[in-house]
Amino acid sequence: MTIRFKRVLLKVSGEALMGGQGFGIDVAVADRIAGDIHEAKALGVEISVVVGGGNIFRGVAVASKGGDRVTGDHMGMLATVINALALRTSLTKIGIDAVVLSAIPMPEICESFSQLVALKHAEAGRVVIFAGGTGNPFFTTDSAAALRAAEMGATALFKGTQVDGIYSADPKLVPDATRFDRLTHDEVLNKGLAVMDVTAVALARENHIPIVVFSIHEKGEFSRILSGGGRSTIVSD
Secondary structure: OOOOOOEEEEEEOHHHHHOOOOOOOOHHHHHHHHHHHHHHHHOOOEEEEEEOOOOOOOHHHHHHOOOOHHHHHHHHHHHHHHHHHHHHHHHHHOOOOEEEEEOOOOOOOOEEOOHHHHHHHHHOOOEEEEEOOOOOOOOOHHHHHHHHHHHHOOOEEEEEEOOOOEEOOOOOOOOOOOEEOEEOHHHHHHHOOOOOOHHHHHHHHHOOOOEEEEEOOOOOHHHHHHOOOOOOEEEOO
């Protein structure tokens, strides 16, 4: 079997961890995503993960109501740590060695991020889960995913979304929206396609990292795409 990408970073949104709930973490969903990571790892793929925090808190929500954006973003970063710990728990339950590295030091809870430490954990065969975003306000966890992918030397950035690829508009709202199989980074930016923020796409482009957009809700889809099948949109040079 030919594996398309040997070292990948998976971006899991906070919303994905909610499942059908309106808030928080659905443990069954976290366990299922952990199972998908396990399947992909069994193919010989080196995997790291960035988690979002939108299921718990969004910093922009504070700013939109007149609050301080920096404080709001710090609160959102803390939400990503909660999600990262939950995903690590789901991975360790099925025998996968995983470690959480936070961009914001909190040594009583998890290790602090540095590229050297992250690479050493990856070389030891662990799934590395990055929390705390970039550690800076005004940056999304999509930007953190592109940054960590570059730092880890990832050959692809997998973005798990609510749908099976990139569309010209939200297919849940616009049933006849056009679905794309392949795009370039420049096309995503020029068309204003809202799959990731501009900073994330530009960073992936500058580092020649393909972005693979797929449905995080399809069980086993992660490993199917890695094996050359599945349904996704690939953004590349």
